[in-house]
Amino acid sequence: MRPKRLLGAFVAAPVAAAVIGLLLAGCTETPDLGASTQGYISGSGVYKEILPADRKKPLSFTAKLDTGGTVSSAALLGKVHVLNFWYAGCVPCNSEASRLESSYNKYKSQVGFLGVNTYDQAPTSLTFEQTHGVTYPSAIDANTASVQFAFSSYIPPSAVPTTLVLDREGRVAARVTGEIESTDILNSLIKTVLAEGK
Numbered sequence: 001m002r003p004k005r006l007l008g009a010f011v012a013a014p015v016a017a018a019v020i021g022l023l024l025a026g027c028t029e030t031p032d033l034g035a036s037t038q039g040y041i042s043g044s045g046v047y048k049e050i051l052p053a054d055r056k057k058p059l060s061f062t063a064k065l066d067t068g069g070t071v072s073s074a075a076l077l078g079k080v081h082v083l084n085f086w087y088a089g090c091v092p093c094n095s096e097a098s099r100l101e102s103s104y105n106k107y108k109s110q111v112g113f114l115g116v117n118t119y120d121q122a123p124t125s126l127t128f129e130q131t132h133g134v135t136y137p138s139a140i141d142a143n144t145a146s147v148q149f150a151f152s153s154y155i156p157p158s159a160v161p162t163t164l165v166l167d168r169e170g171r172v173a174a175r176v177t178g179e180i181e182s183t184d185i186l187n188s189l190i191k192t193v194l195a196e197g198k
Contacts, residue, residue, distance in 0.1 A: 047176045047185060052196065058170030061150040063116075063139035066125040071114065071139055073150070073170055080193050081112040081166040082186070085148070085155055086138075087119035088128040092179035093161045097132035099183045100163070104136050106183075107190055114139060116147045118160055165189050167196060 062072040084100055086093035104113040115138030117125045125138050141147045148155060154172050155162045163186065165174040173196075174189040 049174045055171040059150040061147045063147050065137045066122040066140050067137045077170050079112050083114050083164045085116045085160050085162045087117055088124050090160050096180045097134055099180050101134050102183050103186045116141050165193050167193050
């Protein structure tokens with residue numbers, strides 16, 4: 001089912017009391033999302049779409065990949081991308097991995113996917129990907145936090161998992177904070193951004 005188009009507001013399934021409070025009080029780009037003491041956000045994902053006119057400028061970063069080599073924000077321009085911030089010990093990250101892979105397989109001819117591992121080194125990241133059948137690469141961001149820093153206005157500290165959809169100009173067009181419990185939500189967000197400019 002396609003999620004209802006949002007105009008700058010969050011639509012949430014039950015996540016945590018802190019998130020519900022934010023929804024009632026209004027929200028900003030950097031809310032306290034109530035990350036658990038385990039270092040991850042539990043519960044259903046809170047998602048937000050950002051209209052093209054309201055999107056901020058593209059962000060700049062460079063990071064090493066767990067597969068070797070590097071990735072930069074410049075390489076993402078011209079194509080819609082999904083960025084998923086995660087680490088291996090994060091329970092909801094484990095749970096949503098297969099759903100992200102499903103969306104990747106559906107859209108990989110049109111959309112790039114990049115994981116951003118916020119805690120682990122490459123061997124742990126690669127083991128996780130092999131265990132969960134994840135076939136797109138991840139940036140190892142634990143040592144420099146360069147990707148996290150670049151997106152700090154969208155990803156508060158410890159807000160893992162978080163998934164961003166970037167438009168063709170490299171701007172954040174949508175965000176899911178917390179576990180993606182259904183591929184329908186992510187797929188619908190991707191479809192919306194893909195349809196822009198057509």
